Amino acid sequence: xxxxxxxxxxxxxxxxxxxxxxxxxxxxxxxxxxxxxxxxxxxxxxxxxxxxxxxxxxxxxxxxxxxxxxxxxxxxxxxxxxxxxxxxxxxxxxxxxxxxxxxxxxxxxxxxxxxxxxxxxxxxxxxxxxxxxxxxxxxxxxxxxxxxxxxxxxxxxxxxxxxxxxxxxxxxxxxxxxxxxxxxxxxxxxxxxxxxxxxxxxxxxxxxxxxxxxxxxxxxxxxxxxxxxxxxxxxxxxxxxxxxxxxxxxxxxxxxxxxxxxxxxxxxxxxxxxxxxxxxxxxxxxxxxxxxxxxxxxxxxxxxxxxxxxxxxxxxxxxxxxxxxxxxxxxxxxxxxxxxxxxxxxxxxxxxxxxxxxxxxxxxxxxxxxxxxxxxxxxxxxxxxxxxxxxxxxxxxxxxxxxxxxxxxxxxxxxxxxxxxxxxxxxxxxxxxxxxxxxxxxxxxxxxxxxxxxxxxxxxxxxxxxxxxxxxxxxxxxxxxxxxxxxxxxxxxxxxxxx
Amino acid sequence: xxxxxxxxxxxxxxxxxxxxxxxxxxxxxxxxxxxxxxxxxxxxxxxxxxxxxxxxxxxxxxxxxxxxxxxxxxxxxxxxxxxxxxxxxxxxxxxxxxxxxxxxxxxxxxxxxxxxxxxxxxxxxxxxxxxxxxxxxxxxxxxxxxxxxxxxxxxxxxxxxxxxxxxxxxxxxxxxxxxxxxxxxxxxxxxxxxxxxxxxxxxxxxxxxxxxxxxxxxxxxxxxxxxxxxxxxx
Numbered sequence: 001x002x003x004x005x006x007x008x009x010x011x012x013x014x015x016x017x018x019x020x021x022x023x024x025x026x027x028x029x030x031x032x033x034x035x036x037x038x039x040x041x042x043x044x045x046x047x048x049x050x051x052x053x054x055x056x057x058x059x060x061x062x063x064x065x066x067x068x069x070x071x072x073x074x075x076x077x078x079x080x081x082x083x084x085x086x087x088x089x090x091x092x093x094x095x096x097x098x099x100x101x102x103x104x105x106x107x108x109x110x111x112x113x114x115x116x117x118x119x120x121x122x123x124x125x126x127x128x129x130x131x132x133x134x135x136x137x138x139x140x141x142x143x144x145x146x147x148x149x150x151x152x153x154x155x156x157x158x159x160x161x162x163x164x165x166x167x168x169x170x171x172x173x174x175x176x177x178x179x180x181x182x183x184x185x186x187x188x189x190x191x192x193x194x195x196x197x198x199x200x201x202x203x204x205x206x207x208x209x210x211x212x213x214x215x216x217x218x219x220x221x222x223x224x225x226x227x228x229x230x231x232x233x234x235x236x237x238x239x240x241x242x243x244x245x246x247x248x249x250x251x252x253x254x255x256x257x258x259x260x261x262x263x264x265x266x267x268x269x270x271x272x273x274x275x276x277x278x279x280x281x282x283x284x285x286x287x288x289x290x291x292x293x294x295x296x297x298x299x300x301x302x303x304x305x306x307x308x309x310x311x312x313x314x315x316x317x318x319x320x321x322x323x324x325x326x327x328x329x330x331x332x333x334x335x336x337x338x339x340x341x342x343x344x345x346x347x348x349x350x351x352x353x354x355x356x357x358x359x360x361x362x363x364x365x366x367x368x369x370x371x372x373x374x375x376x377x378x379x380x381x382x383x384x385x386x387x388x389x390x391x392x393x394x395x396x397x398x399x400x401x402x403x404x405x406x407x408x409x410x411x412x413x414x415x416x417x418x419x420x421x422x423x424x425x426x427x428x429x430x431x432x433x434x435x436x437x438x439x440x441x442x443x444x445x446x447x448x449x450x451x452x453x454x455x456x457x458x459x460x461x462x463x464x465x466x467x468x469x470x471x472x473x474x475x476x477x478x479x480x481x482x483x484x485x486x487x488x489x490x491x492x493x494x495x496x497x498x499x
Numbered sequence: 500x501x502x503x504x505x506x507x508x509x510x511x512x513x514x515x516x517x518x519x520x521x522x523x524x525x526x527x528x529x530x531x532x533x534x535x536x537x538x539x540x541x542x543x544x545x546x547x548x549x550x551x552x553x554x555x556x557x558x559x560x561x562x563x564x565x566x567x568x569x570x571x572x573x574x575x576x577x578x579x580x581x582x583x584x585x586x587x588x589x590x591x592x593x594x595x596x597x598x599x600x601x602x603x604x605x606x607x608x609x610x611x612x613x614x615x616x617x618x619x620x621x622x623x624x625x626x627x628x629x630x631x632x633x634x635x636x637x638x639x640x641x642x643x644x645x646x647x648x649x650x651x652x653x654x655x656x657x658x659x660x661x662x663x664x665x666x667x668x669x670x671x672x673x674x675x676x677x678x679x680x681x682x683x684x685x686x687x688x689x690x691x692x693x694x695x696x697x698x699x700x701x702x703x704x705x706x707x708x709x710x711x712x713x714x715x716x717x718x719x720x721x722x723x724x725x726x727x728x729x730x731x732x733x
Contacts, residue, residue, distance in 0.1 A: 267601075270598055274590075274598060277589060282589055342583075342584065342587075343585065343587045343588070345581070345582075346585045346586070346587065348552065349551060349552055350574065350602055351575050351602050351603065352602060418589075
């Protein structure tokens, strides 16, 4: 039985590997993967270095305190953060189960495979690179090798259990969103209580994790948690392996306000309605649009001006302004046309003029920028200059950057599956996506700087002027973009069809 | 009757393998042309070039005398359905019809009116179900696509294998619908099919495509079906 099961696992792994490397994206996005690989290797190397040097850091940061206890005091925070990050970023153990359900493979084997495979995660490497050096360099000589091994075993078990817990919660989020919201709220409350020193998590953390040094029996706790979280995942997944649940149909919302828009503005209105529905009804565009909300608190971290690496440098604030007012545009706009790759044939052979198509996309980007600007107006609390900078940034985003993004969108050559989640989803990501962020933020700063040497207000004025000039000549840009799309449509449509 | 669609010296090659090579093809107003041929004969490629979805290697397609690549008037009088890439999965059928109808300046009421004669064809499985198109079965998706092509009373109708994945009842209803369109509105049709029975019943002219070339071009007669069957029996 075990031999057969192992061979099943190997076969499935092999299928998934083939699926990955036979996908048309594989070769095209190889460069992205290599860069990502280097990035991960770099991160792990840093973690390893941190694990080796952590005793020196702790000694100099907290002189006179016991290094091992101090290290342990951070562990509860580590696992809390780990859980949150895993919840946000870790992929769910999904398998294209439909292809296998009709074959003589026990359902339970498929589920076990999916869960076990989910342990091959970057997050499970973090404890290895961070804790193992600490255990062997500090714990083992100071206490005993046995203590180091016990402590490591406990932490490894907890890390794995954390991974399973995150998957479980993530899966429950779609089933019972309320319970997960409550759990998240509880986590925030505990964090706040600790921050205001109502409770002492670090003390608790020290006393909890220091016990693992000496008591082998206590290992039962992490092991129990591991088994429990595994079983919970297993039960949940097993219940959800029926084909009708894998592809659960969703119902159309009854009334939509968007219809009025279409009636009022003709073809452009119809296209905007379509775009808004695309945004609300599909997982990936929706989460990308939501992600732009996370750009908006960026001001909180930079304004207020008590130092920071850039302090109150106005040039930096211009960058922040561009970044925040363009939050939606930069996020959603990176796949501006690719979003519609599944039905691009429909778009180009329907009686939609390409000018209207470009206009609708432009209206969406401009509307997104305006909305982001409105949301960030409360930052006026930090000074009127912030509002002025952001208004100039808005003008520049609408007048220059939006056209730039539309131009870049005509380079898209990759089909996107809009029903997939967006976290760590590299589908459709190409060099254009990376190149895009540089000029959109750097150029406005470069425009601002020379003028600002005379007077910061001049720099802001220059930025606004560039935006206004772009806006006033929009007819020209839209004409050029229309022509560009007309030329590029065959190449784009062919690429979108291949998938 | 004047020529509606005309292909001149039309060729398309992928990796130096010619997939379409049509020196000349004319479709006259009101004519219904059936396109048959085995997989890979170049039917869909030809359709895509007629609809300006791919660039021809050489030659051009004229619609009412205008090159489809430069004169876009054909988009207003041509209804087409080739495959799922014409459907927008996250819309309900109603929303999709309103979108397509809206592009032809049809109000919501006008769209509903235009769909009335299709009630029989829909067989109660399309409208008012509260489902997104992506959640419909393949056959029902096909119905939505064909209906959208018919929506704005097109003068030219282009359908790629419209009978595939439809149930027998719906196939017969579609056949009747197309025959009626031909008789009452003299719609010009270009229809491909693997079903020799249906295509000979619906179309008055049959063109056989093989390796991208037109090898037969015949007016449908009583013997056409048996001729075609003989041709495809290898």
